[in-house]
Amino acid sequence: MQDTVRRILTARVYDVAEETPLDGLQRLSARLDRPVLLKREDLQPVFSFKIRGAYNRIAQLTEAELARGVICASAGNHAQGVALAAARRGTTATIVMPTTTPGIKVAAVKARGGNVVLHGDEFDQAAAHARRLEAETGAVFIHPFDDPDVIAGQGTVGLEILRQHPDPIEAVFVPIGGGGLAAGMAAIIRFLRPEAKIIGVEPVDAPTMKTALDKGEVVTLNEVGLFADGVAVRRAGDLTFALCRDLLDGIVLVDTDAICAAVKDVFDDVRAVAEPAGALALAGLKSWAADHPGSGTLIAVNSGANLNFDRLRHVAERAEIGEGAEALLAVTLKEDRDDYSRFLTLLDGRSVTEFNYRWSDVGTARFFVGVALKNGPAEKDALIARLIAAGYAVEDMSDNEAAKLHVRHMVGGRAQGLAHERVLRFAFPERPGAFLRFLASLKPAWTLTLFHYRNHGDDVGRVLAGISVRPEEQPALTEALGALGYPYVDETDNPAIRLFLDGARAGS
Template identity: 80%
Template sequence: MQDVIRRILTARVYDLAVETPLDALPRLSGRMGRPVTLKREDLQPVFSFKIRGAANKIAALSADDLARGVVCASAGNHAQGVALAATGRGAHATIIMPVTTPAIKVQAVRARGGQVVLHGDGYDDAYAHGRMLAEQTGALFIHPFDDLDVIAGQGTVGLEIARQHADPIEAVFVPIGGGGLAAGVAAIIRFLRPETKIIGVEPVDAACMKAAFEAGEVVTLSHVGQFADGVAVRRAGEQTFRLCRDLLDDIVTVDTDAICAAVKDIFEDTRAVAEPAGALALAGAKAWAAANPGAGALVAINSGANLNFDRLRHVAERAEIGEGTEALLAVTLPERRDAYARFLKTLDGRSVTEFNYRWAGHGEAHIFVGVALREGVGEKAALIKRLTAGGYGVEDMSDNETAKLHVRYMVGGRATGLPHERILRFQFPERPGAFLRFLNSLQPAWTLTLFHYRNHGDDVGRVLAGIAVPPEDAAPFQAALDALGYPVVDETDNPACSLFLEATN
């Protein structure tokens, strides 16, 4: 312990790293009823805390070590730190990265002078290849977390937190992959603020440190989830395990939805976009605070912001569920238009965030519907009870991974017995009652055959609707659309509709 503290206090990180701010999160603090602050390691030159450990390790190398070159294995953030630190001292850096690494991280490593070798499906494959390459070439292997100089470099995050937050801190939340950041932060916080709890946070599908705690020794997980790729590690380090075992007060695990909700929380308070691993600690802070009510100050570390832009689509879809403000339900109701209006009224003014339906023609309709919740997770059970009492068949899909990842986008397909179906693309006003007004504009002879809507946070809702209209009603139907006043485009002849949605007789 004394050796680790000495290394942290004498770490050489600021030639490359910067002291990052500790930002208040006023919106989230107000919701949680306690002060919450965020350590902004996403503001480092490589957008991750990993520059600290890499800089400290490379600074400690001799001229002979540098002449041999360095090798490291990383999913991206450690790789950028090593590449930047090594090239800055004139050393050749070979970086082994999994083939699954986000392109933004691969490009960043190359831009910082590292020679990238893509190998394996995950960190462990890359690690094994990096070790083999180091032995073959004589280069020095720079471990991403199980190295005391790396741990000490990461520990300077905790040193800054203790200096920047003068008031008492109830708990500091640290993301855990292999454990380097957690071990370093826990060591210095325990030394400087012994009354402060240090809580590690892991994804529920990549909890290698928690598994090691439970087994009493380091274990290798059979597989890990890749959503939070920055912490997707199957095996914790030997040194990091010993330090974390002795210094951490607890480990919290959180799922993908909770991480996505934390990404949204960070954005709403700071306008910064965290990578999933970067938002992990805040997700853990929220989960821990829910189980441990109080008013004490909480600090979470945003460990990085190396996020592929296209990942934001998935984050946005899952954030509402993760923060308990949306329920996803499969509801069975009679296949009649008045049934939809009755269903909407049963929601008691709650906003519909998603509505997917395709006519089946056998008396019952199965709709996939998202409903905004006003009071969080506890409200969902009451809503389901209300719907069930109203005679509806209800299945909760909020925690159904297959439904959230796939089925919600596949509701529909071809239908039979719809000779006069029109496919129309609408823009609905994004306000309560817009769907009900649309339903009321349809005459009884016009059958609603398809409806697809998802709230995307815009001023207007984008809706695809199918309506079976007899040819003799073409003029009255057009008049009804004109009276409705919603912008509409007829997509009946669109190849996307004719190939995948067109009714068969």
């Protein structure tokens, strides 16, 4: 540890790196009833802390080594750091990246002059290929984490935190992939502020360091999850393992939903968008705080913001569930419109975030329902108990991965034997009671055959609804919908409806 501390105190990082702010998270602090601070490494020139270790390592190279060029393997953030550091030091950089690397990271490396080679589906395959190229070309390999100068460069994050917050700290939370950041920060924090806890955080599907610590030796996992691609490493470093084994106070594992909820927390408080690995430490902080009540200051590192924009769709979909702010339920009701209204009334004013249904002729209706919660799991359990007591069959789908990823989007399909169905696409007002008002506008003889709604944060709710109405009643339906006043488009003859939803006319 003393050698690591010496290297941290003499590290060369500020030729390219910034001293990033330590921001207070006011909203989250109020929720947890204790101070929560966020170290903003997403504000580095390459939007990640990795520039620190990469530059510190390359700054130690001799002129002869610089002339040979450098090479590295990375899922993206280390790659950008190496590319920028190499350009500043006047040497060439070859970057081997997994083929699964987000495009935004590949483009950023190329923009900084790095020669990108895409190889393998994960970091370890890319690293093996980089080692082969190292042997062939003589370039100097810049390890993303298992190198004393890289560890020291990352450790300057911890040094800054201690300088920026001289008051007592209960715990600092650090994301772990290979362990370079955790090892460096743990060394300097343990040396200068031994009373502060240092907690590592890993995804539950990539517990690389925790598995090694549990087994007492570095191990190679068969596979790791790729959602938090910045920490998707199957094997920790030997140096990082030794330091983490001796210096960490524990490791917290969190799932994808918790990471998504932490991305939302960062945005809500500081209007920044963290990548999944960047929000990992904050997710761990929240999990740890739930099990360790107190008033001490907690600090998490936002390690990066290199996020593909299209991944935000998944993050937004899962954040409310990860925060315990939404329950997903499968509910069986009578095929009776009055029972629909009774069910909605039992929700006691809670916002319906999702409501998916398709008619069947068995006399029962099965709904996939999302309900907004204010008080987390306890409120969800109470709601389910209330619905069951009222005679409804309820299955909790909130932790059902197949339901969350797939089934929610598949509720529907063709309804065989259903005649005279009109399928309409509505813009409902996004306010309580909109669905009940819609139901009240329909005559009892008109059968609601399809309903598909999901809250997307708009000022209107996008709804696809099916109504079975005999031909002679069609004018009356048109008049009723006009009186309702919700804008709609008749999609009955839309090819997508005919081919995938209309059992009566499919294939015609």
